[in-house]
Amino acid sequence: MAALGGKPAFGLLFDIDGVIVRGKKVLPSALESFKRLVDSEGKFRVPTVFVTNAGNAMRHDKAKQLSSWLEIEIHEEQVVMAHSPLRMFQQYHNKRVLISGQGPIVEIAKNLGFEKIVTIEELRCTFPMLDAVDHKRRISVPCTFEQYFPRIEAVVLFGEPIRWETALQLIVDTLMTDGLPARPMPHLVYPHIPLLACNMDLQWMAEAWMPRFGHGAFLLCLENLYKKITGHNLIYTALIGKPSEITYHHAHHMVVAQAKNIGIDSCVKRLYAVGDNIYTDIFGANLYDRYLSRRNVQESKRIVNVERSIEELLGSDTSDWGYGAESCSSILVQTGVYSEGVQNGMLDHSPRDFLPVEEKLRAPNELHPTKEVPALATISADEFKDIVMQKLKKRPVVVVFAEESLSVEDFSWQDEAGEGAFPNLENVSSESDGLTYLPFVHAPLRAFHHHLPMQGQNWYNVKLGPSGLLSDVALNETLLFLNLDDATSDEDRPDLLKRHDAVISQVYRTLAERHSDVLAVYTAHHSSWQSGEETLTRRVRRLLATDLAAEDEKGYASNKTLLYAPNMTVIIGKDSYSLTSGTAEGDEDLTIRFPQDISVIFSFENEKSPGYWSLLGVSVAIQNNTYIFNDTKVGAPLQFSYHCSQEVIFTDGDNKLNISSDFQIQPYIEERRFGSAYDCVYFFTVPIWSGLFVCGVFSLIMIFGLVMIMDIKTMDRFDDPKGKTITINTSE
Incomplete structure (x- = not known):
């Protein structure tokens, strides 16, 4: 993968939904991973392209959204939308096309090069009698301009529409009437006018715990309705978006372009495609990998269906596509649609025109379970x-x-x-x-x-x-x-x-x-990407159940509670006990038994304030006597630990329990390591007292100076050379 000189010779293709975000929520592993791909100035060190089947936004808008999510600058040239390859279908740009989807689809179509555009809503307004599913929107009076409406020459489906019933009805009408839905046809026109569809995802992952219907579900409805009504199969002139090889070819081209932009002159030898859907992301990457292998050995045998092959769509002469990649490896993550143990191997969610699918083409080169550390994340x-x-x-x-x-x-x-x-x-x-x-x-x-x-x-x-x-x-x-x-x-x-x-x-x-x-x-x-002088600026202590007793005598862990206390001292009246080398036990309440026949019990609750835990109190048992410290004021949000860099003192009259600095505690844990620290911060710390003292000194100096200035007496009589001489006697 790496060229000489340390420059990477590979490119990365990332899916977005289910890999980087779920709905509007950024996955924590994504932020951690992408920090490894940029340098100290926030520029990519590896050519990276984001390939999504979404089709409801402009590329520059998606790039801005990604920049906001990942906190690094993403350029428009790094984004491949489902409809992006339509820019290469110039033979349809001057035709009148009916478009379907949601979002700024007219602006998207114009940006891709389409000149004569008709939306589903415009078609419904022109032919109001065609939309009859919604009784409240039925119009029985035909439009005067129906007969003058020009013929639709192609249909382009960008994504799932909002009103499926209206779009399905009008698209089927347009296909059955050869683009003239106002004129009755004496017979069915078949093959129908060209149909180009983007985004074949049957499902996609949002905030919900189960996948949601995607544009592939809409296409499935359209295919079955057309088949049921006409008896013929719906014909796609082109299927764009994953798993189509042409989408990966377009992304490949953009990876090569970006590699040159970031100063990598060597050839990009390998592509790594990361996705969460085996029927689109993984299947598509494996298809493109097979295409690359076939092209590199100059095989002439067709492996995919003619209707969707790259050669059929863009011409058989692909010798000038010398981007140089030798393979495209697929990496499956379980943060989205795919979940091991839930997927039914008997079902096939691949698009109709890609069936039947060889089982090996749906097998990822690498599988990263949810519980494993992401491939690009740092392991402490x-x-x-x-x-x-x-x-x-x-x-x-x-x-x-x-x-x-x-x-x-x-x-x-x-x-x-x-x-x-x-x-x-x-x-x-x-x-x-x-x-x-x-x-x-x-x-x-x-x-x-x-x-x-x-x-x-x-x-x-x-x-x-x-x-x-x-x-x-x-x-x-x-x-x-x-x-x-x-x-x-x-x-x-x-x-x-x-x-x-x-x-x-x-x-x-x-x-x-x-x-x-x-x-x-x-x-x-x-x-190799980090100099030897670079150090980690933020360290997090983690306690492991397997080595607390053997290696860290300052840490204590029960089944659901962790405590880190460098030094604990109990003062009962005039007696003082230093607590070391204790053994921990208990469940939610942490009990620590020390060799001096002393036990310390930390009790917790999480019901008074939902979403937070607090320390109810600490009880210390010395032989047959028990001392309780209730004034603790220790707490944090659930899944967070409480940490204090200063000394913590629990008091009850003359009795005290002192815990030295760097105290940390967390109950209700799921894993045996501390969560993020909710740090204690005393308002009047030593620096604050020092600052207040210095400000007080300067304030006194300023007040003294103002008083001295106000006490200055100026002359109230002045000598006039033309007047009588002023005489001032000693009494004045």
């Missing part, structure tokens, strides 16, 4: 530790290979012969029990060095011999670290990776011959 060091801990249950030998820098493009780079930089690694992964690929992990080496040494064992830094083989001492170690920092100035990046690939393969095979279970990790000190 603690989350990565959780993943690794699952693999360490069998106590394998661990060997870590660390490059100075690494990125996604390094794994997908290919030379002209199609060979990647890791041929040996590909063979090793196919022979191993399993391979886990994580595109971006924050500080993975920190997770290894800080958390993985077990039972007093330390990391053994491996030094390779002249032949690249490990020494006998290294073969007996269980935590091995190999730093791949031997790059030379005259060595290209692919050559460096290939050399390291050979070393990794050799070391892994050597260890696998000696040990029955080996965990090999290939990572880097930092990403």
